[in-house]
Amino acid sequence: MDWGAVIVAAGRGTRMGAADNKIYLTLDGRPVLAHALEAFELCAAVTSVAIVVAPGEESRVADIVRAEGFAKVSEIVPGGSERQDSVYIGLTALRTDGVLVHDAARPLVTSAQIEACCRAAEAEGAAALAVPVKDTIKVSDGAGFIVSTPERRTLWSVQTPQAFRREELMEAHRLARSEQATATDDAMLLERLGRKVAIVSGDYSNLKITTPEDLPIAELLLARRRRESDGT
Numbered sequence: 001m002d003w004g005a006v007i008v009a010a011g012r013g014t015r016m017g018a019a020d021n022k023i024y025l026t027l028d029g030r031p032v033l034a035h036a037l038e039a040f041e042l043c044a045a046v047t048s049v050a051i052v053v054a055p056g057e058e059s060r061v062a063d064i065v066r067a068e069g070f071a072k073v074s075e076i077v078p079g080g081s082e083r084q085d086s087v088y089i090g091l092t093a094l095r096t097d098g099v100l101v102h103d104a105a106r107p108l109v110t111s112a113q114i115e116a117c118c119r120a121a122e123a124e125g126a127a128a129l130a131v132p133v134k135d136t137i138k139v140s141d142g143a144g145f146i147v148s149t150p151e152r153r154t155l156w157s158v159q160t161p162q163a164f165r166r167e168e169l170m171e172a173h174r175l176a177r178s179e180q181a182t183a184t185d186d187a188m189l190l191e192r193l194g195r196k197v198a199i200v201s202g203d204y205s206n207l208k209i210t211t212p213e214d215l216p217i218a219e220l221l222l223a224r225r226r227r228e229s230d231g232t
């Protein structure tokens, strides 16, 4: 199967509270976005990459792609108002049989994790990287009280990338749009149709840069990764 990637980068980074969109913040001397793109550039399974950016930021992202020499980037397209809209726009820009959806805000993803998602989706139809939750999770009543506690051993914290047959994910998105169903990730759109999505065991370090404390944590994790690869 040939694989394309949709990198969603069209958010506002509101929870980060920075002056600039979080995907342009500097992490280990480069924009957060460049780290995510590099993992896809280095993954042999991936042949093309579509980046979905905030409208008006196309040339800024094109400059980063040019400066970094990312040869797999085939499209830079303006996104929508919600992540789900941005993913759908990205899907329409690709022609590959398989598609990986990834948050630009997850810069610590590795090419080995991307490859593992592709292989699992080739075997099972769809796959998502995830890690077991560490905390006990509670369901609230919305008024500040706990109503129940799901069995922790069944709970996974899902990440990206998530891998699909492109046509199947497109169909799931189209249906969701026509039924005004919203989803915070793409696996959810297949789940609602009763389709199976395999869990690929990931790594806690594949964090999403969301709030200010995430950036220094990502710096530390990258420094540790570099020390390990240098053998120091």
Ligand SMILES: Nc1ccn([C@@H]2O[C@H](COP(=O)(O)OP(=O)(O)OP(=O)(O)O)[C@@H](O)[C@H]2O)c(=O)n1
Pocket: 008, 009, 010, 011, 012, 013, 014, 015, 016, 023, 052, 079, 080, 081, 082, 083, 084, 086, 087, 103, 104, 105, 106, 208, 209, 210
């Ligand atoms: N309309 C949107 C909203 C989000 N995203 C992307 O989806 C990923 C995950 O979203 P999130 O972490 O929520 O990013 P933001 O929406 O930027 O953050 P916030 O919710 O704090 O504003 C990010 O890479 C973000 O750029 C997108 O492409 N289009």
Ligand SMILES: C[C@](O)(CO)[C@H](O)COP(=O)(O)O
Pocket: 083, 103, 157, 158, 159, 160, 184, 185, 186, 208
């Ligand atoms: C897709 C995702 O990263 C899986 O954990 C997450 O749901 C994105 O949520 P966000 O609110 O758009 O950051």
